[in-house]
Amino acid sequence: MAPAGRAARLKRRAGRWVLRAIAxxxxxxxxxxxxxxxxxxxxxxxxxxxxxxxxxLRWYENAFAxxxxxxxxxxxxxxxxxxxxxxxxxxxxxxxxxxxxRFPGREALNTLLxxxxxxxxxxxxxxxxxxxxxxxxILDMDFRATLHGLVLGxxxxxxxxxxxxxSASLIGLDRAVEEAAMNLGAGPWTTFRRITLPMMRPGLVxxxxxxxxxxxxxxxxxxxxxxxxxxxxxxxxxxxLEFRIDPTIAAVATVQIVLIGALMLITDRFVKLxxxx
Amino acid sequence: xxxxxxxxxRKEYGSFVAVDDVSLHVREGExxxxxxxxxxxxxTTLRMIAGFIEPxxxxxxxxxxxxxxxxxxxxxxGMVFQSYALFPHMTVxxxxxxxxxxxxxxxxxxxxxxxxxxxxxRLGHLADRLPRQLSGGQQQRVALARALVVNPGVFLLDEPxxxxxxxxxxxxxxxxxxxxxxxxxxxxxxxxxxxxxxxLADRLVVLDxxxxxxxxxxxELYEAPANLFVAGFIGxxxxxxxxxxxxxxxxxxxGLALAVPTDGFEPGAAALxxxxxxxxxxxxxxxxxxxxxxxxxxxLGAATEYRVTLDGGxxxxxxxxxxxxxxxxxxxxxxxxxxxxxxxxxxxxxxxDRGAPTDEGGS
Numbered sequence: 001m002a003p004a005g006r007a008a009r010l011k012r013r014a015g016r017w018v019l020r021a022i023a024x025x026x027x028x029x030x031x032x033x034x035x036x037x038x039x040x041x042x043x044x045x046x047x048x049x050x051x052x053x054x055x056x057l058r059w060y061e062n063a064f065a066x067x068x069x070x071x072x073x074x075x076x077x078x079x080x081x082x083x084x085x086x087x088x089x090x091x092x093x094x095x096x097x098x099x100x101x102r103f104p105g106r107e108a109l110n111t112l113l114x115x116x117x118x119x120x121x122x123x124x125x126x127x128x129x130x131x132x133x134x135x136x137x138i139l140d141m142d143f144r145a146t147l148h149g150l151v152l153g154x155x156x157x158x159x160x161x162x163x164x165x166x167s168a169s170l171i172g173l174d175r176a177v178e179e180a181a182m183n184l185g186a187g188p189w190t191t192f193r194r195i196t197l198p199m200m201r202p203g204l205v206x207x208x209x210x211x212x213x214x215x216x217x218x219x220x221x222x223x224x225x226x227x228x229x230x231x232x233x234x235x236x237x238x239x240x241l242e243f244r245i246d247p248t249i250a251a252v253a254t255v256q257i258v259l260i261g262a263l264m265l266i267t268d269r270f271v272k273l274x275x276x277x
Numbered sequence: 278x279x280x281x282x283x284x285x286x287r288k289e290y291g292s293f294v295a296v297d298d299v300s301l302h303v304r305e306g307e308x309x310x311x312x313x314x315x316x317x318x319x320x321t322t323l324r325m326i327a328g329f330i331e332p333x334x335x336x337x338x339x340x341x342x343x344x345x346x347x348x349x350x351x352x353x354x355g356m357v358f359q360s361y362a363l364f365p366h367m368t369v370x371x372x373x374x375x376x377x378x379x380x381x382x383x384x385x386x387x388x389x390x391x392x393x394x395x396x397x398x399r400l401g402h403l404a405d406r407l408p409r410q411l412s413g414g415q416q417q418r419v420a421l422a423r424a425l426v427v428n429p430g431v432f433l434l435d436e437p438x439x440x441x442x443x444x445x446x447x448x449x450x451x452x453x454x455x456x457x458x459x460x461x462x463x464x465x466x467x468x469x470x471x472x473x474x475x476x477l478a479d480r481l482v483v484l485d486x487x488x489x490x491x492x493x494x495x496x497e498l499y500e501a502p503a504n505l506f507v508a509g510f511i512g513x514x515x516x517x518x519x520x521x522x523x524x525x526x527x528x529x530x531x532g533l534a535l536a537v538p539t540d541g542f543e544p545g546a547a548a549l550x551x552x553x554x555x556x557x558x559x560x561x562x563x564x565x566x567x568x569x570x571x572x573x574x575x576x577l578g579a580a581t582e583y584r585v586t587l588d589g590g591x592x593x594x595x596x597x598x599x600x601x602x603x604x605x606x607x608x609x610x611x612x613x614x615x616x617x618x619x620x621x622x623x624x625x626x627x628x629x630d631r632g633a634p635t636d637e638g639g640s
Contacts, residue, residue: 176362185379
């Protein structure tokens with residue numbers, strides 16, 4: 001009994017250590033690019049090589065000094081914010097309709113709204129480019145290389161995330177809670193505003209965060225929709241890379257990583273992300 | 278408080294009739310339980326009263342006002358849900374205050390009423406907690422306070438005890454009954470638990486397949502069930518099928534002849550219902566009575582049950598106060614010969630057409 005019990009315990013303990021080791025390895029793999037980008041952004045030499053000859057902050061200086069990055073950063077923020085605002089509002093409304101109502105084509109609509117996740121960004125970007133040219137000809141109005149053109153394109157990126165996350169939060173919502181509100185005298189609109197909407201909040205917050213990130217870091221879809229003087233940060237970074245390979249690009253990426261990381265941490269304080277996603 | 282009248286209330290889903298012309302008059306201050314197996318239409322009926330389901334036909338009046346087509350928020354009902362349905366993002370006090378807010382009750386008055394309602398359910402000290410910080414029983418009491426604070430014309434309870442553990446269920450049951458009596462609430466209570474219904478209600482409505490089987494006080498239903506379904510659903514009954522052969526005489530399918538009051542029955546097929554606790558078990562073969570052999574003895578503490586196979590092959594279950602040491606009954610075990618007797622007037626003849634309750638059908 002006793003030796004057998006000890007063997008079993010040892011085996012269990014060994015199993016636990018193997019699991020931990022694998023988990024650590026996976027985390028290491030996920031984070032290794034991030035670690036390297038941050039590290040390289042501090043290298044002294046212009047051509048990246050190991051080991052570093054020393055450390056400096058001048059690449060950050062360079063990144064902030066260059067107008068294409070400054071403007072790109074500003075435009076990316078603007079586009080991401082607007083796309084998030086419009087995308088989450090309309091996506092949430094669509095999710096509400098899909099979860100709450102039964103109508104013909106409901107399943108098809110659900111699949112369609114998840115579509116942008118499936119289509120490769122570069123394909124979607126090319127299609128949008130062609131489509132914008134057609135629309136420009138008809139409406140006599142610019143779409144390529146404009147803010148509204150970019151925002152419209154990026155809304156596509158935000159919709160699938162929003163529909164998924166908001167649907168999930170609606171499905172988990174006990175309808176009896178809304179009935180209780182109505183039973184106490186709240187009309188449909190008051191019930192929605194006072195009960196349903198607050199209960200959807202975690203889903204909405206998560207959808208906003210992911211929409212913002214999706215738009216902010218998008219490269220492929222955006223590539224053809226930008227123009228001189230109107231370039232988002234990821235495209236500006238790509239352009240810079242065409243001519244130079246110095247750690248400036250790592251510095252810009254680090255700023256981006258820090259920004260998104262901060263956004264996630266702040267969001268997590270209000271809504272536990274691990275519970276939603 | 279107001280009276281509640283259901284007039285031939287009906288709900289069809291396609292060809293399925295969920296509620297089949299239910300009529301009911303709940304008097305002011307009365308507690309009526311809707312009782313039946315799952316899928317019997319009791320919850321559908323309650324939800325029609327609350328306004329969450331539109332009836333196919335029929336009328337609902339609360340305090341004389343026809344509310345059949347009013348939306349839920351224009352009816353004067355206070356409902357307690359099976360899942361409690363508390364607002365998770367509001368504190369206990371905000372939950373209770375919600376109905377008053379909707380009625381535009383001035384803030385000062387609302388605060389007083391919320392405090393009083395919470396004191397009523399002994400939760401005054403938890404007013405600032407969120408629902409998820411409370412136990413199941415406490416959440417239940419918040420739901421009660423929230424429904425009661427608005428002084429509803431009709432108080433509706435949908436299986437309010439089914440999510441509580443056995444001990445708590447008993448406590449909350451007593452609490453609900455006391456509140457209901459004290460406040461004189463006109464109440465409709467839905468449950469599938471017959472014990473709950475018997476102990477709580479002034480009157481019971483037994484439903485099966487959307488049809489009212491019987492309406493009456495607990496005693497009426499227990500002592501004089503209208504049909505085999507009620508006889509089997511309220512308490513337990515032995516059922517013997519057979520025929521009335523002449524006035525006062527019933528012969529079972531196995532050929533056992535019994536003296537039974539047959540008022541209202543013509544000779545022909547019938548079923549006889551007999552409560553286990555009305556049967557007396559006498560050890561050995563006695564002159565008068567029905568003899569058989571004990572198949573199983575089940576000790577239940579205060580009572581002991583004897584499953585007896587009669588000589589003709591039919592079975593009866595008798596429930597006796599557990600015999601004391603020295604009582605000859607104490608020594609009776611499986612295989613022993615016993616005699617069963619019962620007062621003839623405790624037998625109840627019923628129409629044979631409906632079977633005892635079965636477990637068929639979903640929820």
